[in-house]
Amino acid sequence: MGRAVPGIATLRSYRPSLFGKDLVAGLVVTTLLIPQGMAYAELAGLPAITGLYTTILALLGYALFGPSRVLVLGPDSSLGPMIAATVLPLVAADGSPETAVAYASVLALMVGAITVLAGVLELGFVADLLSRPTQIGYMNGLALTIMVGQLPKLFGFSVDADSLLAEAAAFVQAVADGETVGAALAVGVACLALIVVLQRVWPVFPSVLGAVVLAIAAVTVFDLEDRGVSLVGELPAGFPPFTIPTVPLEDLMLLFAGALGIALVSLTDTISTASVFAQKTGTEVDGNREMIGVGAASVAAGLFQGFPVSTSGSRTAVAFQSGSRTQVTGLVGAAAIVAMLLFAPGLLRNLPQPALAAVVIAASLSLADIAGLRRLHRQRRSDFVLAVVAFLGVALLGVLPGIAVAVGMSILNVFRRVWWPHQAVLGRASGLRGYHDTAYHPTTEHLPRLAIYRFDAPLLFANARTFRDQVRRLGAIEPTPRWIIVAAESITDVDTTAADMLEDLEQELAEAGTRLVFAELKDAVRAKMKAYELNRTVHADQFYPTVRTAVEAYASAEGVDWEPGPSAYRLD
Missing domain, CATH: 3.30.750.24 (STAS domain)
Incomplete structure (x- = not known):
């Protein structure tokens, strides 16, 4: 039982002396979980509240089934565009948020089922299908895609486009047409600058929280809503009901194709992050059990109006630096978000949308690895070419075709080395x-x-x-x-x-x-x-x-x- 559900074994052997550190770490990481969860939900084309539902269930699911004592799961910037690319074309005709949530929840169940099955069948090696060079190229392409997609929100308007080049062209045209909302741009740029600067000069400070608090204060003091700045608005109170989502049968195969790519990226990210923190804690990584843990988190989210999740390296690092010792940290974070939804749902009513765009853009900057590209160019030109092809696959073809290109290039690279070895x-x-x-x-x-x-x-x-x-x-x-x-x-x-x-x-x-x-x-x-x-x-x-x-x-x-x-x- 303890091996199948590690969280029960952790709670049975839990020492009360650890609770103080887990409590503090849980409250600190919650200051990241709330704004990032909302921002990444909107990045996925979903209502902001679904990001909080997803965060709660991901923390609970991984706390029960995940083997790591320190990993923090939840909505992720690298999955957001993939979810949007899978879901939004299927709901374009309907356009209602409820339909989009249903599709995203079915997608989460698929991703979770694929991941759990892969773990049970001990298929941990599939995470190796993305080689390091293709990961670098893919993530740089993803960072650029996210950044360009969020620029209109940062400038206070929206555009209707479905590709990177089209979005960039539409954004430039809108700016040229004078659609920029000055107050929105000021808030967004100030938040982005604050997050980036604080992350560099004072990394232990919750920069995202600081930016969010100041943005809400600015809305109140300067009456920014009347100046054209869009706000998040009142969040629904309470906890979402248990729901088994349904979609038309003819759309299941399209969702499944997206689920495969999302599962691969989620697993690669989770196992690489788990490996880093396993070295810090002196433990071993069990890739198959990690698959089961992250799969359980996505299944739990899918049953409560959520979407697929992954490990967050930044939030895990914050929790670890804040003294996290067990998954009780995640339980504290989940409880804090539930408490906010039950007792203070209006707390984030005045949060400006440009501030959420700044949070997402800051996350995209952390995905980019220009230094890694330079290193590949210096060390091995063939790997540099792989990274560039993966980058162009995402930038020119889209997020989901981009992941297919990245996987295909990794496999072809292995085949090339076997076909023409030294x-x-x-x-x-x-x-x-x-x-x-x-x-x-x-x-x-x-x-x-x-x-x-x-x-x-x-x-x-x-x-x-x-x-x-x-x-x-x-x-x-x-x-x-x-x-x-x-x-x-x-x-x-x-x-x-x-x-x-x-x-x-x-x-x-x-x-x-x-x-x-x-x-x-x-x-x-x-x-x-x-x-x-x-x-x-x-x-x-x-x-x-x-x-x-x-x-x-x-x-x-x-x-x-x-x-x-x-x-x-x-x-x-």
Whole structure:
């Protein structure tokens, strides 16, 4: 029971001495949860109140089923545009907030079910489908998309557009047409500047809370509503009822497609954040249990008019710095939000919409990683190209196609590295023991008519042709090698396609007078080759335990000795 529902085990073993720290941390993080929850709900195209409902249920769901003692879940800036891109096209004809909430709640149930099922089936590896370069590109594209989408609200007007370029063009046109509300822009820019500056110079201060309080005060003092500034207005009092949302059956597949992308981003974000804080607390990350925990949080939100959730690195950091020790911190935060809805629903009535836009834009700035792009450009150009393609996928195609592009690029990058792995001709270098890549260590001596070739990948259908063609090229160099030794330690697998290729290649080389031998081939791989009946042509005397023993066998069989200078055999 304790493993299935970790929250119960935590409460059973909870020490009262921890409550003071959890209480303070819970109240501090609530100052972030409320404005960010509302802002991210509107980012998802939903009423602000749904962000508070979602926050409450996400905290409760993860407190019961999540394995981490410190993670804080809730609405997230990276999921907001994905939710909007999935839901809003389906409710465009209806346009009512109630319909949008129903679709978002069904989406939350789907995301939660996918995530929980992935955890139960121990599919934690799916979080690796977004490589770091594609994550950087995707998040930079998402940051730009969020920022451009929030600029009209910051300037006090709205635009009707459904893509980044269209939104940017509409925004510029509206500004040129004089639609900017000066008071709204002043409030929004002041809030954004305050949040950004305080986060840099005084990171322990709840900058979002400070901006929200000052914005509400400015509305009251300067009567900004009469100056054209839009306000959040009165929030519904009380707690939402348990609801099983329904949508037309024909829309379920479209929702499911969006749910897959949202689940992937949520899991990637959650597991990476959990790993960071596990290092800080000296614990281990269980990716599969994290899946169940974050899935339970989304399911709980979906049953109470909420939407999909993820881990928040910023809110988790605030809770941790404030002394959080257990998930009781999340329970305190949930209780504080419920208390506000029950007893003070009008508390945020005068919160200006430009202030919420500032909160979202500040969050988008934290998503952007320009330094990461520069590092990729400096360290590995191919990874930089992947990041740029992922960025353009989001910026030009949209958020959901962008995540598909990012995943596809990650998978293609893996395939590319398998298809064309690193290869090397090995030789002896002065002052070094063993045999080394001649591209990095100049060869000082060689054995005549011997080529030592290393292939740094599993030998599979995708790269069998690459292996065969390179060995053929080595075999065609004059003087024709008598032996080609394959340094096979890095060949971790051989499939049936590669086995057929090896059989044909061995016969082809033998007819040309060249012997193909293998050194340091793993026992498991050799057993597979035997199961493929490759031993009919590649015999036991063509396998050696080390490269050194293979080289010594060649020198003895051919009656040759080491000669000074580099070998004639090189890769193209």
